[in-house]
Amino acid sequence: MRPFPDLALAALVAGVGLGLWLDVPLSSALPLLLLTLAAMAVAVAFRLCRLPAGPMLLAAALLFGFWRAEAAQPPALPVIPTGAEVSAAVRITDAPASSGGRYRFRAQVVAGPDGRPADVPTGTNLLVYALPPDDFVAQRNRPFLRYGDTLRLSGSLERPQPIGDFDYAAWLESQRIAGVMWAREAEAVSTGRSFKPTVALHRVRTELADGIGKGIPAPQSGLAQALLLGIRTELPHELKDSFRNAGMSHLLAISGLHVGIVMALTLAAASAAVGRNHPFAIAVSLLVVWAYAVLSGLDPPVVRAAIMGSLFLGQGLLGRGMRGLTALLLAAALMVAIEPSLLSGLSFQLSFTAMAGVVLALPLIAALTTAASAPLSASGSWLARWSQYALSLLIASVVVSTTTTLATLPLVAWHFGEIPLMSVPATVLAMPAMPAALLGAMATALAGFLATPLAVALGTLAWAPLAWLTWVADTMPPLLLSAPWLTPEVMVAWLGALALLAALVSSRRMRRAVARLRRRPRWRPGGLPALLAGGIPVVAIAILLLVGQLSGARADGLLHVYVLDIGQGDAIFAVTPDGRQMLIDGGPDAQSVMTALDPLLPPGDRSLDVVAATHLDSDHVGGLLGVLTRYRAGVVLQSQHAAESEDATLHPQWRAVLENHEHPTAVVRAGHNIALGRNVTLEVLHPPADGSSAGSRRNSNDASTVMRLDYGETSFLLTGDIEADAERHLVATAGEKLQADVLKASHHGSRTSTTPVFLATVNPRSAAVSAGRDNRFGHPHPDVMERLESLVGARQVFLTARDGTIEYVSDGKTLWVKTHGPPR
Numbered sequence: 001m002r003p004f005p006d007l008a009l010a011a012l013v014a015g016v017g018l019g020l021w022l023d024v025p026l027s028s029a030l031p032l033l034l035l036t037l038a039a040m041a042v043a044v045a046f047r048l049c050r051l052p053a054g055p056m057l058l059a060a061a062l063l064f065g066f067w068r069a070e071a072a073q074p075p076a077l078p079v080i081p082t083g084a085e086v087s088a089a090v091r092i093t094d095a096p097a098s099s100g101g102r103y104r105f106r107a108q109v110v111a112g113p114d115g116r117p118a119d120v121p122t123g124t125n126l127l128v129y130a131l132p133p134d135d136f137v138a139q140r141n142r143p144f145l146r147y148g149d150t151l152r153l154s155g156s157l158e159r160p161q162p163i164g165d166f167d168y169a170a171w172l173e174s175q176r177i178a179g180v181m182w183a184r185e186a187e188a189v190s191t192g193r194s195f196k197p198t199v200a201l202h203r204v205r206t207e208l209a210d211g212i213g214k215g216i217p218a219p220q221s222g223l224a225q226a227l228l229l230g231i232r233t234e235l236p237h238e239l240k241d242s243f244r245n246a247g248m249s250h251l252l253a254i255s256g257l258h259v260g261i262v263m264a265l266t267l268a269a270a271s272a273a274v275g276r277n278h279p280f281a282i283a284v285s286l287l288v289v290w291a292y293a294v295l296s297g298l299d300p301p302v303v304r305a306a307i308m309g310s311l312f313l314g315q316g317l318l319g320r321g322m323r324g325l326t327a328l329l330l331a332a333a334l335m336v337a338i339e340p341s342l343l344s345g346l347s348f349q350l351s352f353t354a355m356a357g358v359v360l361a362l363p364l365i366a367a368l369t370t371a372a373s374a375p376l377s378a379s380g381s382w383l384a385r386w387s388q389y390a391l392s393l394l395i396a397s398v399v400v401s402t403t404t405t406l407a408t409l410p411l412v413a414w415h416f417g418e419i420p421l422m423s424v425p426a427t428v429l430a431m432p433a434m435p436a437a438l439l440g441a442m443a444t445a446l447a448g449f450l451a452t453p454l455a456v457a458l459g460t461l462a463w464a465p466l467a468w469l470t471w472v473a474d475t476m477p478p479l480l481l482s483a484p485w486l487t488p489e490v491m492v493a494w495l496g497a498l499a500l501l502a503a504l505v506s507s508r509r510m511r512r513a514v515a516r517l518r519r520r521p522r523w524r525p526g527g528l529p530a531l532l533a534g535g536i537p538v539v540a541i542a543i544l545l546l547v548g549q550l551s552g553a554r555a556d557g558l559l560h561v562y563v564l565d566i567g568q569g570d571a572i573f574a575v576t577p578d579g580r581q582m583l584i585d586g587g588p589d590a591q592s593v594m595t596a597l598d599p600l601l602p603p604g605d606r607s608l609d610v611v612a613a614t615h616l617d618s619d620h621v622g623g624l625l626g627v628l629t630r631y632r633a634g635v636v637l638q639s640q641h642a643a644e645s646e647d648a649t650l651h652p653q654w655r656a657v658l659e660n661h662e663h664p665t666a667v668v669r670a671g672h673n674i675a676l677g678r679n680v681t682l683e684v685l686h687p688p689a690d691g692s693s694a695g696s697r698r699n700s701n702d703a704s705t706v707m708r709l710d711y712g713e714t715s716f717l718l719t720g721d722i723e724a725d726a727e728r729h730l731v732a733t734a735g736e737k738l739q740a741d742v743l744k745a746s747h748h749g750s751r752t753s754t755t756p757v758f759l760a761t762v763n764p765r766s767a768a769v770s771a772g773r774d775n776r777f778g779h780p781h782p783d784v785m786e787r788l789e790s791l792v793g794a795r796q797v798f799l800t801a802r803d804g805t806i807e808y809v810s811d812g813k814t815l816w817v818k819t820h821g822p823p824r
């Protein structure tokens with residue numbers, strides 16, 4: 001009875017599923033029932049072999065699964081006080097993600113080490129938004145908050161509410177998070193520095209992610225972190241959406257592939273040292289594979305791959321074979337028996353169904369390859385042999401892509417409500433780049449430990465396959481079929497059919513048939529030729545993409561000024577005719593600005609000639625904090641006000657980043673001129689030298705640096721966030737110097753700026769407004785839009801929210817505009 005273990009394992013998983021999704025309170029009677037069943041099964045198995053012991057054991061497995069699911073149901077979330085101000089000591093329990101200078105993290109309320117009582121029950125999990133305490137900012141490099149830190153927070157606590165379609169509250173509850181805290185104050189209590197393996201682990205994980213961030217340009221760095229380490233904080237939403245629309249989401253989740261790569265590499269190295277199938281080689285490989293699984297945060301797909309890898313290694317040790325399907329089911333049963341709630345997670349489900357697709361594919365590949373290459377194998381020429389090999393690679397790639405996609409399709413459709421029709425072609429195109437992308441990301445992450453230049457060199461190479469993946473995701477037409485007919489019954493039927501098919505193709509008879517097909521000797525290149533065969537397409541893609549990137553990024557004798565599309569905030573990037581780069585402000589968060597900026601820089605370039613902060617609001621310097629940890633700045637320009645405004649929330653972090661990374665800084669004021677190569681000058685118009693700017697004491701917006709950029713006869717006025725008072729002051733002091741061809745409208749088009757007198761003095765031919773889509777401030781204000789449109793015409797007013805990144809190009813005489821968003 002060969003398939004019996006498979007059935008028992010499947011019954012266990014099914015039992016967990018039933019326990020999770022059915023509301024039948026069997027738990028009290030269950031242990032007794034189980035015991036009886038087990039006793040019966042044993043009795044039957046030993047004494048009366050002729051009786052149907054099988055069904056009994058299957059029932060026992062099912063019940064065991066059911067009992068596990070019931071027993072592991074977590075208790076209800078604790079009751080927390082909401083609405084009022086609370087104070088509590090918390091310990092950070094995941095890697096904090098930063099945005100706009102604030103950090104978002106999961107935390108657990110702990111008994112206050114200072115003896116002060118907490119207003120929230122100890123042990124409660126919260127999602128916290130907080131600024132880092134000054135102590136940490138003074139002691140550390142970014143990130144200023146880390147896993148394991150203990151803080152005392154005070155602020156308001158909210159029960160999460162559903163946001164739009166996405167049931168945020170339910171998601172948080174599934175993460176066991178009882179509430180969301182907006183911390184008004186954060187005080188450092190202790191760091192996780194005392195030896196704790198998990199703290200060390202998070203440290204290494206963060207450092208590896210950092211190595212990827214240093215070496216690989218955004219947004220591909222976010223993709224590499226997600227694929228390799230399961231860290232998704234730097235993966236832009238737009239990219240996640242294009243992966244979903246192209247039907248490639250499963251590629252983000254199934255990547256047990258890297259576990260395979262890690263295992264193969266260690267096994268090869270260890271075998272070379274001590275010999276094949278030596279227990280030492282196998283033990284070392286096991287150790288490395290599990291260390292890696294732990295390092296990647298025990299992501300379900302990685303754990304699945306690690307268990308299957310261990311079974312494979314154990315097989316080498318015992319000299320005994322195990323069917324792919326059995327290994328897969330064993331991994332699933334082990335995982336859900338330990339942690340039943342895993343079964344409800346999308347990445348667990350995707351990982352296992354995709355792997356079932358691979359199990360399905362293997363015999364198909366063998367059969368198809370034999371059939372397709374039969375005519376070729378008659379001739380013994382080298383050309384025939386190579387084409388036979390190439391054909392088998394192509395067949396394998398197409399079949400694996402197709403079966404994994406078809407297997408995961410209903411799950412994707414179920415979770416997202418739509419079926420991505422381009423899924424199969426997209427996966428067929430993307431799959432070949434996956435191994436190179438993973439290997440490259442791995443090498444870059446490790447190089448980040450050694451030396452940044454090495455990480456940059458490797459990251460530039462690793463960028464190419466990653467860019468191929470993003471290119472496929474972005475270019476595939478998003479053909480989505482809504483699936484209202486996809487009921488739970490259809491879903492179960494689909495998955496049942498899949499399981500049946502997998503069982504069928506891995507049955508003994510089928511395997512024998514395939515083995516017979518294979519009996520004809522098949523040629524495989526080994527060593528260098530094999531490496532070349534695998535490497536050539538990847539290298540070709542890499543060269544093609546790098547050439548494309550280089551041709552887009554080199555200095556072309558023109559001035560380019562980009563108003564970057566970074567959401568609600570400001571980030572303006574300029575490249576001068578001889579290739580100098582200047583970034584003025586960095587938007588609210590590092591991920592958005594780097595995603596917009598990195599494709600505009602030459603590959604491997606990690607420096608900016610000039611970085612300027614107009615003022616210290618988070619929508620201007622939140623992103624610069626990240627930029628200045630990854631890029632070298634030739635000089636950082638800031639106003640006296642920004643350098644000294646210690647009441648600004650981000651001032652401590654801003655100063656720490658400048659000091660820790662030793663960026664040269666310069667304080668600028670009205671009257672300063674900065675030469676940026678030939679014929680390009682940056683002139684500072686505001687704030688005035690005597691610091692007398694009207695209103696600047698009560699309003700940091702009015703203290704923004706205002707600059708004009710001139711190239712030949714063309715000019716740009718960059719105004720930061722100044723409002724009416726500063727505009728009036730500028731009209732009085734700068735007068736004619738305000739006249740410019742292009743106006744970056746101040747303060748995101750808010751009603752308090754772009755006053756009629758100021759606008760008339762600037763008298764621009766074109767205007768750009770940087771504001772986020774559907775931002776909560778209602779920027780830009782209709783009055784401002786009307787004023788701008790009546791002066792320059794509606795066609796010459798550009799909005800980042802509508803037009804995407806806005807690019808002005810000047811040859812010193814003529815000015816062109818390009819937009820990088822959807823056509824108007």
Ligand SMILES: [Zn+2]
Nearest residue numbers: 569617619721
């Ligand atoms: Zn602003």
